[in-house]
Amino acid sequence: MLPWLCVCPLMPTPRQPTRTRLTLIMHRDEARKPTNTGRLAAECLANSEVLVRGHEDQPSAAWLAPPGTRPLLLFPADDAIALDRLPATPQPTTLVVPDGTWRQAQRVRTRVPGLRDVPCVVLPPGPPTRYRLRSESRPGGLATLEAIARAFAILEGPEVGAMLERVFDAVVERTLWSRGLLAADQVAAGIPALPA
Numbered sequence: 001m002l003p004w005l006c007v008c009p010l011m012p013t014p015r016q017p018t019r020t021r022l023t024l025i026m027h028r029d030e031a032r033k034p035t036n037t038g039r040l041a042a043e044c045l046a047n048s049e050v051l052v053r054g055h056e057d058q059p060s061a062a063w064l065a066p067p068g069t070r071p072l073l074l075f076p077a078d079d080a081i082a083l084d085r086l087p088a089t090p091q092p093t094t095l096v097v098p099d100g101t102w103r104q105a106q107r108v109r110t111r112v113p114g115l116r117d118v119p120c121v122v123l124p125p126g127p128p129t130r131y132r133l134r135s136e137s138r139p140g141g142l143a144t145l146e147a148i149a150r151a152f153a154i155l156e157g158p159e160v161g162a163m164l165e166r167v168f169d170a171v172v173e174r175t176l177w178s179r180g181l182l183a184a185d186q187v188a189a190g191i192p193a194l195p196a
Contacts, residue, residue: 004195005174007040010167015046019092020155021066022048022148025108025115027100028055035133035175037145038099040167045152053112054104062113069094073109073118074151080120083154093155099144123150130168133175143168 022045024038031039031052042048053060065071070091072083075098096118098105109115123142131143142150145168153161170189176182177191184191 002178004192005178007167007170007174007189009192010170010189011040011044012163015048016044016160016163017046018152018156018160020047020152021069021092021094022152023063023094023096024048024050024144024148025063025096025098025112026050026052027098027104028052030100030104036099037131037143037168037171038097038148040171041097041145041148041164044164044167053108054100060112063096064114065094065118068092071096071118072121073115074098074122074147075105075109075120076122077109077120080122082124083121083151084124086121095148095151095155097144097148097151102138102141121151123147123154126150130172132172145171 022042024042026036026038030036039050042050051061051063068091070089071094072086073096074083096115098108109118109120125140128140129142129146131146134143145164149161149164149168152164166189170187173182173187173189174191177184177187
């Protein structure tokens with residue numbers, strides 16, 4: 001994204017406090033992509049961490065849920081439970097989200113020690129993705145930030161989900177505008193004035 005189109009002013013300052021902890025496990029290839037959205041979610045949420053995996057000749061470090069939290073892996077495994085149908089618990093949740101291509105995300109559970117036995121959750125059916133910067137390879141697939149926004153709307157409330165969606169929409173729309181694919185009046189968050 002062009003520096004003057006940066007969405008940083010749209011992010012909460014200070015970062016949004018949440019009871020739910022976000023652990024983003026990003027593939028090293030994803031960390032270099034300018035269209036990555038997962039890192040933006042972590043920048044918006046105070047209770048978050050980003051772990052990068054997939055370095056050649058370096059096994060992934062073991063992951064441990066913070067003590068006293070209920071760990072959940074957001075991934076549509078065969079044994080996944082819908083996030084909105086989980087029984088309530090007094091424990092805060094640690095939501096682990098893989099970030100990468102579908103193929104890379106599939107491997108997280110087996111390649112990151114400590115995740116094999118973490119229960120998987122899925123999002124309930126919802127509207128199709130609004131991400132128009134990359135093609136989606138799977139029906140119902142979402143960009144990472146989009147999936148996190150929907151999950152946090154369930155876990156933390158609609159306000160947190162809406163804040164993350166506003167940042168997501170601004171990134172998508174400003175990028176499309178910069179590529180000449182969207183008119184300025186269609187950019188909901190607006191286009192900042194060109195620096196003098």
